[in-house]
Amino acid sequence: MIKVRDLYKSFDGNKxxxxxxxxxxxxxxxxxxGKSGSGKSVLLKHINGLLKPDSGExxxxxxxxxxxxxxxxxxxxxxxxxxxxxxxxxxxLTVGENIGLALRRLTKLRENEVLERVQSSLIDVDLQxxxxxxxxxxxxxxxxxxxxxxxxxxxxxxxxxxxxxxxxDPVMTDIINRLIVKFQKINSITSIIVTxxxxxxxxxSNRIIMLHNGKxxxxxxxxxxxxxxxxxxxxxITGDSSLVC
Amino acid sequence: xxxxxxxxxxxxxxxxxxxxxxxxxxSMFRSFNRWHKYISYSIDQMIIIGVKSIPIIILTAFFSGMxxxxxxxxxxxSWIPDWYVGSVVGESVLLELGPMIxxxxxxxxxxxxxxxELGTMRVTEQIDALESxxxxxxxxxxxxxxxxxxxxxxxxxxVADFFGIFGGWFTASYTMDVxxxxxxxxxxxxxxxxxxxFGLIKAVSFGFAITSIACYYGYFTKGGAEGVGKATTLTVVxxxxxxxxxxxxxxxxxx
Ligand SMILES: Nc1ncnc2c1ncn2[C@@H]1O[C@H](COP(=O)(O)OP(=O)(O)O)[C@@H](O)[C@H]1O
Ligand SMILES: [Mg+2]
Numbered sequence: 001m002i003k004v005r006d007l008y009k010s011f012d013g014n015k016x017x018x019x020x021x022x023x024x025x026x027x028x029x030x031x032x033x034g035k036s037g038s039g040k041s042v043l044l045k046h047i048n049g050l051l052k053p054d055s056g057e058x059x060x061x062x063x064x065x066x067x068x069x070x071x072x073x074x075x076x077x078x079x080x081x082x083x084x085x086x087x088x089x090x091x092x093l094t095v096g097e098n099i100g101l102a103l104r105r106l107t108k109l110r111e112n113e114v115l116e117r118v119q120s121s122l123i124d125v126d127l128q129x130x131x132x133x134x135x136x137x138x139x140x141x142x143x144x145x146x147x148x149x150x151x152x153x154x155x156x157x158x159x160x161x162x163x164x165x166x167x168x169d170p171v172m173t174d175i176i177n178r179l180i181v182k183f184q185k186i187n188s189i190t191s192i193i194v195t196x197x198x199x200x201x202x203x204x205s206n207r208i209i210m211l212h213n214g215k216x217x218x219x220x221x222x223x224x225x226x227x228x229x230x231x232x233x234x235x236x237i238t239g240d241s242s243l244v245c
Numbered sequence: 246x247x248x249x250x251x252x253x254x255x256x257x258x259x260x261x262x263x264x265x266x267x268x269x270x271x272s273m274f275r276s277f278n279r280w281h282k283y284i285s286y287s288i289d290q291m292i293i294i295g296v297k298s299i300p301i302i303i304l305t306a307f308f309s310g311m312x313x314x315x316x317x318x319x320x321x322x323s324w325i326p327d328w329y330v331g332s333v334v335g336e337s338v339l340l341e342l343g344p345m346i347x348x349x350x351x352x353x354x355x356x357x358x359x360x361x362e363l364g365t366m367r368v369t370e371q372i373d374a375l376e377s378x379x380x381x382x383x384x385x386x387x388x389x390x391x392x393x394x395x396x397x398x399x400x401x402x403x404v405a406d407f408f409g410i411f412g413g414w415f416t417a418s419y420t421m422d423v424x425x426x427x428x429x430x431x432x433x434x435x436x437x438x439x440x441x442x443f444g445l446i447k448a449v450s451f452g453f454a455i456t457s458i459a460c461y462y463g464y465f466t467k468g469g470a471e472g473v474g475k476a477t478t479l480t481v482v483x484x485x486x487x488x489x490x491x492x493x494x495x496x497x498x499x500x
Contacts, residue, residue: 050373074379088374091365102378 007056018214027188031201034211040194078106080158081151087143089135096131121153141172177203276384286389295397306405310412331431334413343406344447352484356459360480363463364473398452
């Protein structure tokens, strides 16, 4: 369970989050949408403690994340896979080492089990045989999938995706959407998918939260959002810039 | 109003920067008790920072030694014997040229590399990714680089000293009327072991200054590729100024 209470965050006077509230039950797949720069990535980074709030609370499984020390955060992070926008693969390590690094740090697997898990995670994202490639040799879509493999390899309870399909072609978008749905179903993971692609939203989530002006503008199901009359929401899902809000 | 405030804001952000630098270094030093976990990364960095810099250090030190030799003999008037060249070369290389050349060359070679590397890792979210895997990025990225700097700079300065003096001797014995015996007689007459030690103290301080400044700018990079460029430039500029400044402060303190 993830709960965010009255989250405020600003950077050098730029107020990004101005009182965000929501909670997500175990096993839910929630899409967080909003314009570029609306603070979606910032919000996601608060959930696994990469950023500290100016004020407010972030609860993960009844632990108050924002007050935990680096060491205590490790227990939360060992259950939480994070997929970064452009993959964020370590470019001095091979694909296999990227995934292995996560496993060696966050799990108690033995060395041969680590190697097996690296293989099986790569198979999960349809990239078998790439473990000796360097990140620089991969296409954008492959990097994102390796990023996903690194996140799921630790068999997390929570998966946080930051724009998993942004900038990809429609076929690759579909592949990644299916992956997200697959991991969601198999392990009843709690997932948060940050995106501004409506296709991904409707494909992978059963609940949508929209950030607007630093607050939650909408929180509901995909049926509800299609019938929502709020201007900001309508503008976003239809992509109609002539609507004024 | 604008004119009045902008220098004040500049001063405030200058001290803010120093504060952040001190905090970063504090958390780096606090991780020293876990050094054994990170020693292998330090060794990697020692190879990158140290071993790979040897050729450029040899080249620059050798030429500086040669120039010192030529210029001192040019400046000596007729009543100073040419074999004094050995002492001038020895003293200036050990005290000033060796550490200074190493410092300035490595600002470009090592400082810029570290800043660009960490800056790229920051803007491509690799540092966030490390942290999300429960690695402490300060310990994992900064500690090994600074340790490598502190360990390798004195070694590189010794190399520079050696080749600087060698360069001075080379010029003196092949283009001037100074025999090897006379050159080293001059060298020994005014040689104080303390001068060599002082050069090494400088080396350690320069090593720390360059690597820590580069880590600071790299680690706090923001704003994409442009930000990485800015971080790299700032690293080189600030490191050069710091080295020259440290050079003076240490001379006042120890000589
Ligand atoms: N580390 C940071 N330092 C300063 N400003 C930041 C930082 N991270 C994000 N911001 C700012 O916060 C705002 C929201 O950014 P972000 O969460 O990345 O938006 P998005 O919704 O597109 O993911 C932007 O204006 C961005 O410039
Ligand atoms: Mg974002």
